[in-house]
Amino acid sequence: MNVKKALILVSLIILVLTLSAAFTSSALGHYPLPLSGVRWLASWYLYTTLNPQYPKFTAMSPEAVTAIVWDYRGLDTLFETAVFFLAIVGALALMRGISLKSLAESNETTTEGAGSGLSLISKTAAKLLTPLIIAVSASIALHGHLTPGGGFQGGSAAAVAPLLLLVIFSVYFLLRRGISEKPMLTLRTAGLLGIYLTALAVVFTGLVTGVNAYVFQNQPKFDAPVGIPAYLFNTLVSGSLFLFNLSEYLAVAGGFTLVFILLSIPEELVMSLIRGEEHE
Amino acid sequence: MSEVDTFMFNVFIFSMILNTAISLYGIFARPTLIKKIIALTIFSDTANVLAIAVGYRAWPTVERSPIPPVLTTSEPTASDLTSFLQTAVDPLPQALVLTAIVIGLAVTLFLVFLTLQVYRLYRTTDVRKISRLRG
Amino acid sequence: MVYLLSVGLLVPSLIGLAFVLPLIGIFVRNVKFFHAYASLASLYALATAAYNFHIVLSEGVKAYPFGGWWPPIGISYEIDEVNALIALLTTSVMFLITLYSAWYIKDLKSAPYYYTLLLGLEVGMLGCIYTGDAFNLFVMLEVMSISAYALVGFHRSKPEAVEAAIKYGLFGAVATTLYFIGLVFVYGSFGTLNMADLVNKVTFGISSASGTYYGQIHAATAVALALSLWAFTFKSAVFPNHFWLPDAHPEAPTPVSAALSGLVVNVGVYAIFRFLYTIFSPYSIVSELRDVMLLALLILGLASGFVGAFMMAVQDDIKRLLAYSTVSHIGLVLVGLSIGISIAAHPNTPAYVNGLSGALYHLINHSLGKSLLFLASGVVIFMAGNTRRLDEIGGVARRNPLLGFTIIVGVLQLLGVPPFGGFFSKYLLYSSYVEAGMPYVSVMINAISAISILGYVRLLYAALFKTPRTREVPKVNLTPLTVLLALAILCIATGVLSGSITEWLRWIVGRTASEQGIFNYWFYGYYLFWGR
Amino acid sequence: MRFAGKVLGVFILVFVTYVIYSGSTSLYDLTTGVAVALATALITANLVVREPHKLIQLQRLAWLTAYAVRYFFIDEVKAHVDVIKRILHPKMPINPGIVKIPYGVVSDYAMMTIANSITNTPGTVVVEVDPGEKAFYVHWINAVTTEPSDARSHVSEVFERFARRIFD
Amino acid sequence: MDPSLFVNVILYAIPIYLTAFTLYAVRAVKGPTIPDSVLAIDSMSYDLAAFMAILSILFKSPILIAVAIVLALWIFALDIYVAKYLESREMGE
Amino acid sequence: MIGLNTLTYLFMALTSVISLIATYLAVLEKDLIRAVVYSALQSTAYTILFYLLMAPDIALVYVPVAVGLYPAVILFLVKKTERIDGELGSVEGDGGK
């Protein structure tokens, strides 16, 4: 046991020394202060993120990070969402066949009283907070192409609302209002499909019209003359970025709520269902 | 004040490197799975801070700070873009870290569900007591 | 005409097929639907991967820029001969595994989740293989890994399975995060993440759209290579990082064991190949660092070969035995990959070409043989009444001659007996180290094969030659046996056609791991977009 | 009709928050604001509002304004100065106690307003609320009295008067 | 008057904020009980939200303000979790 | 007169030192709830770092994830499992169980 700990310590000290030495020999590109400029690649992004002078070479969004996340490197983000999706599916697979539905009906009468959840002050405040949180999170998500924020940021902020209701009241409170596993899974799938279809929209256009087009294309390119309109009624919507943000907002909010509903399934129920299960 | 700035920035970077080591120690040496998960989140967060620090830039002038990589106008002129290029920080590490944070979150969530399942089957989360497998 | 749609659309469209599956699972109450859905999806993947392979063979290296953003600005997929070949291997074996799953997964409760995760696994592997961007590799590694963690823990009420899953998941997450730190160093010093652009900077030094270097690139390369190779050796379970594999692979559902052992470990090997033979190639300015890394890999490969072979001999669980055999074989593949040490073999010498083509050949042989054996072991376990212990299996394979035949084929393939592919690939590895002037490595390869005989013989004896304890064994229907037969035919084909396959692999290695290959990777992946 | 009233109330609340938070009144903000506010209102109306007719009585808003002015400029300042003195005093004169303070309002929002007002003035924190016997249990840094009605006149008389006019 | 005068005044206030944050952090680290730490983190984060608003003006990058509201919201959620943890038998009930 | 740049770097260093202490305590603390609280402190410190490194997007992602979701998830988990890490020790003010 002690040998193992000593081994861990020694290797960690080596790691620290290596990383420090690497940093002090400017392996991160700079030492001791950051670079005085940005790397060339970054200047490409900064220069072309919203540059109407080069209509074939811009993402049409003032927000360079969102532009990179959804346009320049959209593939990463699709699969980042896929990782989150697969994590939720993995959790669902661990919880397969277990649902709160039966408990929710038996708890119909017992949980509305003053005995459960936090105090009445917290409950009243949570009721008032819910629409405010949704308003703020929607603002964060829908302005993702203009100001910091975006689908994930907004969606995770929106998930505070059901989470607070879950913690302050109880999970049965949510279930009685129709926020249960299946609607949340549907919401999540709808969001993911929105992302997916937006990513492929231009390719379909290209296939129909017979011109070249790329997967994840947003604005027209030199060799791919179709794109999603960047302006709608003279308002900047940055083409696909708005659609991506909206879809991701729904998907993330649904996903988080789903995770927390799954986490709040009582242990007795799970144990009673898992015990005596057949396996290979 | 350049020496002070340098010193402070290096304190920051070296703290992050030390954080990496401490959280790795937590992952490998602490016995409880929950503690390992906490340490894992700290570890991936530290990696993210390091990545963002790579994209930072020195102050263009003493008065003028670097700005986030977001244009604050929707109809930029050429001079807007030039000054944006001269002051904005690197957006690429930020986009990468955004992806990495969400991925880390997904993995952590899944590990939490697995830990719960381990507890259901073994009635403990201490890895020293979970020893059906010999490795 | 839409440019190279088959390359660009394959991976995203597969994940789209996975996205809707859990929702369909709520509405459709027929388990046959899910079998058909997953089989069609993986058939689509196989067809597209085959078409991509055809494109590469006929037209050379191709790159697909997502969103129309040219590298290094956007992400691009880049297929050359090696990754198109590995993708073809992956999709074909995955197709067979999906067919087999129709027999294995019977209950409606778990089918949608199982197939979603299996599709996720396939998407992750294909993404890792096709990608031409170092950060996208990280994302796809995570897609692959999280599906793998979830699939390992799929038998949720089995303590060992969940324990193996969390062990795998926890340390896998550390490994990928270390790879991310490596990428931070890459971006910090090279200022780019695109592999073709990295080739440009490290090898050709031609002024690039992403500028030149920043800071000290030797230190950065050392740290980045060390961290990323640690992550890749974790993913492919090389010796000090092999500890999770013998737990995780056996505890997964049998088809998944086959996918993990036969295919997922390949991804790590492929990534090592890409990093050490294309990006930081022998022609690069950091080749002396690369030598150190390759030497370390050689030692680790030999060590894991020995560890796997020794541990095989003492197992009493059929799936654990096969899992240790994976450790041993991946060690051998790594030994082949390490041929590029400059004291051993310069590029384009016979040793170099033999070593790399031997590694590739062995990779293919191992994938086919190991998935065959794992799938067959699933049938054996079923027939023996849900036991995995070697002494309780008691020769059930004798009751079913077809099954017995496939097991013999698989064992001979992995053992390396002359008419089978395993022999020829091991022989290539052997001869390459003899030609490179390191005969002691050749001797060790032989020793590893010799030690592993013991394990395989125990497997054969337990499954086939022991007299069965009971006369009554459950019936197995035709689906798994067809899959096993198909794999067995593939195994025999690799052996029978060994002469032409060897020539062909040598040709592939000459096209990809040579100076011309690196030039092509850079030219078609990076320069072509900017030069036109 | 009742539901429409509730929806309208939440709609206005969400729309105003959205527009203020966005900080501009461009076409984009107004359009998305209306959409978001409508969706939110339809989802949460039943949760948030119980008696929509109170929303349109303007005298309640006027009382709210008056209350805000008085609260922030008189009560808060007094309480802050008191607690700051206690913090900075070398001997730190504190005299803490948990006292019971009854309240007489009916609606939940009025109750919450009183409780938050009490908590938001330094020196008093609501520890527990008992809706059955209509009383707060307040941790008071300087418990000059333990008698419920006395304490009520010290701590929450003013808040209650306003809260009744605003919400009840 | 010149706006830079006001900016300078605020610049002198920054060290006061930093001292306050350090003291809060000391309390958060010292404990002694869990609610103490949570309360210290809580107050610190509300103050940080305010400080972030001020800094976004000093940095002349108005868009940084969005961080403040999210920080305040989630720190509140942390309070609620800890309270629920201390009070209840199961988090979901 | 200290400039804004020095103050920014000072804040950065201060925050990273706080995060270092919080990480150390979070890793070594035996009581898991305390560890969660310390990791929340560390997350808050990292949020400041992201803010100061001019990454509001990252801060907006990071705050929900690290301040909001990780503690919530781990508290759910601890509530369902056990509170003390490693060998049993007495925890003062134990309200959890």
Next chain:
Amino acid sequence: MNVSEELVNQVLMIVGTGMIVVGALADLVASIGMLRFPNFFVRLHAATVGTIWGAFVPLLGAAFFAAGYSELGPYRWFVAGGAVVTAFLILLLGPVGSHALARASYKSRAAVPKPLIYDALSEKLKEGEEK
């Protein structure tokens, strides 16, 4: 820019600066209180000082300051709006959080309110148990 608008801006900035400075001082005092006070329940009062004068007031101050600070351009309304919404959210969140923590730690005995001269709540809880 006309003169009256400039005057309004000046006033807004003066008010804003004043509120920000008040916030700084209140924060300092509150953090000292956090350190000096003997137990959790008394520290709650110091925390309130930090929340209202330490966060609410400077946030409004920042909103005023930004509204008058023309160098920020059209996005200054974004700062002002964000700061105002944050301020009012904190006004709602702060007390609820404090109350929830106080109630939970009292009920679960996670923090013991000592010294205490009078405790009406324990009497009530005792009565409840007797019933």
